[in-house]
Amino acid sequence: MMKEDPSLSPDDNGSDNGFDNFLSAQLKQAQPYLMDDVFTAQVMTKLPPVKKLSVWQERLIIVVPLLIISVLVISQFSILAVIIKLWALVFSVGVANLLSIALAISAVVLCGASYWFAKQVKLI
Numbered sequence: 001m002m003k004e005d006p007s008l009s010p011d012d013n014g015s016d017n018g019f020d021n022f023l024s025a026q027l028k029q030a031q032p033y034l035m036d037d038v039f040t041a042q043v044m045t046k047l048p049p050v051k052k053l054s055v056w057q058e059r060l061i062i063v064v065p066l067l068i069i070s071v072l073v074i075s076q077f078s079i080l081a082v083i084i085k086l087w088a089l090v091f092s093v094g095v096a097n098l099l100s101i102a103l104a105i106s107a108v109v110l111c112g113a114s115y116w117f118a119k120q121v122k123l124i
Contacts, residue, residue, distance in 0.1 A: 053061075093101075118124045 115124075
């Protein structure tokens with residue numbers, strides 16, 4: 001029967017230390033770190049500064065593609081068919097349903113305003 005190398009046997013946790021031992025031996029034999037004599041720092045100072053986008057530019061980058069995609073998606077619909085269905089939906093909905101929809105929208109707006117206010121006052 002073959003004898004196992006104790007350095008390659010799994011430890012108490014069941015993990016194999018062989019690779020760890022091999023890696024540490026390779027790292028010890030690796031070439032020493034080359035001093036760059038602040039070369040890296042000099043190169044970093046000569047690099048141009050990173051240009052920051054303004055808030056409006058960031059929003060424009062988001063809004064323009066959103067509008068283009070929305071127009072393309074809407075252009076695939078029959079606008080007349082959508083208007084007719086919305087018109088029929090408005091007249092088929094009862095007053096009680098309209099009130100419950102208005103109440104739900106009001107609740108969402110109130111929650112959003114409360115969240116915004118809490119963020120402004122730094123409560124959350």
